Amino acid sequence: MRSRLKYVLIGLGIRLILAPFFMHAWDLGTILEASRQFLNGQDVYGYVAERTYMLRQSTGLPLYHYGFAYLPQTLLIFAPFYRLYTLIFPFENALDLQAVEPVILYPQVYVFLLLIKMPVILADIAVIYLLSNREPKIGLFYALNPYVIFVTAVWGNFDPLVGLFLLASYLCFNERRTLSGFLYGLSLIKIYTIVLLPLFIARPIFSRREFTKFILGLSIASLPAMYYLFVAPNSFLDAMLFQGARPVNGMNMYHAVLSVQGILFQTAITRIATPIFATALLSLTHIVLRERLPTLNSLVMLMLAFLISAPVTNEQYLAALVPLALLSQRFDRKLCVFPLLFVAFNATYMYFAIPIFWTDAAFHNLYTVIRGAWMEATGPYSGYVRYFISLSFAFLAFRSLHSHFQPQIPPLSKHLEVTRTTSYTVTAGSPSFEVRKVE
Amino acid sequence: MPNKSLAKSEMRTLVDILFVTLVVSLSFTPFICPRGWDGYAPENLASFEYRGETYHIRYSDETIGTDKPHIFFLEGWPVKSLVDMVEFSDYQSYVNGLNLHDDFVSQGRLTDDGLTVSYSDGGLQLTKLIKVTEEGVVVTYESDQPIELRLSLWRYYFSSVDGSDYKGILQPLKVETKETLRFEFKDGNRAYRGAIKLSDGPLNVKVWRDSDGLNKILIDYVGSRLSIKIALEGANRSSLKIANKDLLYPLMSTVFGLVYLTVRKYAFTVKIRPDRTRH
Numbered sequence: 001m002r003s004r005l006k007y008v009l010i011g012l013g014i015r016l017i018l019a020p021f022f023m024h025a026w027d028l029g030t031i032l033e034a035s036r037q038f039l040n041g042q043d044v045y046g047y048v049a050e051r052t053y054m055l056r057q058s059t060g061l062p063l064y065h066y067g068f069a070y071l072p073q074t075l076l077i078f079a080p081f082y083r084l085y086t087l088i089f090p091f092e093n094a095l096d097l098q099a100v101e102p103v104i105l106y107p108q109v110y111v112f113l114l115l116i117k118m119p120v121i122l123a124d125i126a127v128i129y130l131l132s133n134r135e136p137k138i139g140l141f142y143a144l145n146p147y148v149i150f151v152t153a154v155w156g157n158f159d160p161l162v163g164l165f166l167l168a169s170y171l172c173f174n175e176r177r178t179l180s181g182f183l184y185g186l187s188l189i190k191i192y193t194i195v196l197l198p199l200f201i202a203r204p205i206f207s208r209r210e211f212t213k214f215i216l217g218l219s220i221a222s223l224p225a226m227y228y229l230f231v232a233p234n235s236f237l238d239a240m241l242f243q244g245a246r247p248v249n250g251m252n253m254y255h256a257v258l259s260v261q262g263i264l265f266q267t268a269i270t271r272i273a274t275p276i277f278a279t280a281l282l283s284l285t286h287i288v289l290r291e292r293l294p295t296l297n298s299l300v301m302l303m304l305a306f307l308i309s310a311p312v313t314n315e316q317y318l319a320a321l322v323p324l325a326l327l328s329q330r331f332d333r334k335l336c337v338f339p340l341l342f343v344a345f346n347a348t349y350m351y352f353a354i355p356i357f358w359t360d361a362a363f364h365n366l367y368t369v370i371r372g373a374w375m376e377a378t379g380p381y382s383g384y385v386r387y388f389i390s391l392s393f394a395f396l397a398f399r400s401l402h403s404h405f406q407p408q409i410p411p412l413s414k415h416l417e418v419t420r421t422t423s424y425t426v427t428a429g430s431p432s433f434e435v436r437k438v439e
Numbered sequence: 440m441p442n443k444s445l446a447k448s449e450m451r452t453l454v455d456i457l458f459v460t461l462v463v464s465l466s467f468t469p470f471i472c473p474r475g476w477d478g479y480a481p482e483n484l485a486s487f488e489y490r491g492e493t494y495h496i497r498y499s500d501e502t503i504g505t506d507k508p509h510i511f512f513l514e515g516w517p518v519k520s521l522v523d524m525v526e527f528s529d530y531q532s533y534v535n536g537l538n539l540h541d542d543f544v545s546q547g548r549l550t551d552d553g554l555t556v557s558y559s560d561g562g563l564q565l566t567k568l569i570k571v572t573e574e575g576v577v578v579t580y581e582s583d584q585p586i587e588l589r590l591s592l593w594r595y596y597f598s599s600v601d602g603s604d605y606k607g608i609l610q611p612l613k614v615e616t617k618e619t620l621r622f623e624f625k626d627g628n629r630a631y632r633g634a635i636k637l638s639d640g641p642l643n644v645k646v647w648r649d650s651d652g653l654n655k656i657l658i659d660y661v662g663s664r665l666s667i668k669i670a671l672e673g674a675n676r677s678s679l680k681i682a683n684k685d686l687l688y689p690l691m692s693t694v695f696g697l698v699y700l701t702v703r704k705y706a707f708t709v710k711i712r713p714d715r716t717r718h
Binding site for chain 1: 451455458461462465466468469472473477478479480485486488546547548549550685687688689691692695699703
């Protein structure tokens with residue numbers, strides 16, 4: 001109990017110290033803008049659809065405005081914290097984080113960043129607690145993991161929140177099916193967890209009662225989405241369609257495509273990538289169900305397959321998998337290194353320190369100089385480095401996925417022994433084991 | 440049981456090979472990049488690019504500035520690389536004395552004809568259409584009323600314009616006014632010749648030089664429509680060459696794939712000895 005509390009406090013302390021001073025300006029700007037519109041009663045999705053329409057009209061290209069394209073449950077989580085910010089600063093609270101030169105007010109920005117990151121920080125704390133409950137070392141690993149800390153406290157993205165919902169949904173899957181369905185429904189705030197839906201549904205499908213409970217929970221969590229589907233179907237569906245139609249991007253095996261700039265070309269490649277992704281997911285879902293693999297392993301495998309084969313897999317997506325993967329005890333922890341490296345050659349670390357660099361003109365100039373020097377030094381090679389990192393991640397994730405197929409070796413006891421079958425002569429593939437009772 | 444296990448391990452090896460094949464194949468996708476116009480929008484600012492067998496054009500790319508087209512051509516074997524040919528500079532171009540970059544709001548849009556850039560200053564409407572034909576790159580300026588147009592074409596550097604390098608002559612360096620203007624330039628050790636063909640007679644043509652050489656051609660024109668065709672003389676249109684593609688990506692994916700398969704193979708050929716003491 002003591003160590004659990006200690007890990008929670010350590011995790012909380014680190015995150016609270018970092019949170020006010022760093023941000024991904026565009027991503028947090030999106031949450032800020034959407035929260036503001038939501039609280040003002042504006043159609044959040046309509047705004048994104050309108051910007052997309054204008055962008056397309058003006059360029060003649062099938063571009064999307066990268067705005068708020070998440071389920072509305074997200075707003076119910078973040079908008080109260082934004083409201084709290086406006087209550088603390090009723091005047092002069094307008095931050096424009098999406099401008100080419102972000103407009104930042106001090107000390108407002110520190111308070112805003114701390115508050116807007118609170119849901120994700122609290123989610124991390126809950127994950128630390130839940131993991132520590134099962135295995136204290138895993139809880140500590142999560143509390144101190146630089147990748148998770150980066151996504152939560154520095155970036156400010158909410159994939160760790162998705163990670164909590166998935167973890168919690170799994171933990172109560174067997175005993176509290178309605179709650180599990182509800183939590184899974186919440187995890188859909190980042191729509192990519194939809195890849196787990198067939199698995200979640202197929203498991204309880206043999207019992208109509210259990211299936212109904214899960215669907216009931218899922219439906220309750222999806223009520224805000226249903227509301228928008230009813231009142232603003234076009235703009236809402238446009239935003240959801242955007243997530244499915246985004247051109248290839250991120251840290252994945254398609255990264256070489258990004259060496260050729262052009263939305264038309266990248267969209268064409270996405271049309272190739274999407275069937276690859278769908279085939280991989282459907283095949284794996286079929287296999288894990290046919291082989292009756294444990295639910296936890298199956299969830300981790302499907303998320304890994306998503307990270308490997310989806311056309312768009314950004315650096316922060318892995319954070320949604322980390323809690324479940326750590327629980328499965330088959331997680332290759334080296335996977336966390338690659339997204340952290342990728343960021344250095346993509347957004348760059350300096351970008352996250354904008355709130356610090358914008359405090360005065362000298363710092364601002366320093367930012368320009370440092371970022372310019374970094375871009376000049378790495379610019380000609382950054383594409384190759386990113387591809388190298390993407391491939392490293394893809395192959396390691398693929399190997400990690402393989403490991404879930406290997407049978408778990410049960411611990412030896414007086415009554416049990418593990419003997420290898422004659423398959424030890426196999427030259428490729430994993431050995432198989434059989435367990436038999438010693439007479 | 441052993442047969443089942445063998446079948447499973449073979450299946451896993453097959454999946455490994457399929458995965459590696461997929462990754463390597465994807466690294467070749469830039470090679471199938473189609474010709475023609477394309478665009479992208481970093482931070483919602485539209486940039487455009489034309490890729491062809493001979494010519495390559497960039498417009499408003501953050502790496503080259505926001506006031507172009509910048510025309511390149513493809514040269515080399517077996518891998519073609521981009522050779523800088525000439526760029527139109529809005530920073531140094533004027534309409535009725537107003538700077539095209541600073542005093543007008545411009546908006547690029549892809550149309551069936553090519554890239555159309557619309558300029559607006561409230562009263563005047565001006566369009567710049569950039570299209571690529573068999574003969575070269577055609578840039579057409581068209582206005583809803585007669586205008587005084589001064590265009591600047593840049594290159595670092597021209598070897599000669601209209602047959603002269605203008606060494607020892609005081610600026611401004613005036614060129615005989617005519618509809619076709621030839622220029623020469625070097626890239627590495629190779630010398631190239633190009634031509635600028637105007638649809639209408641210009642008022643004046645001047646060249647400009649800095650301490651290192653001729654770097655600017657200025658064209659003055661009065662009227663409402665001027666078309667400028669830029670062509671490389673003796674341009675090679677062989678389609679057998681690999682056009683400006685990066686071989687490092689396929690190389691990296693192949694090495695990664697081979698290493699992965701080797702490691703996997705090694706991992707599973709480790710001899711597993713049964714613990715005989717238990718029998």
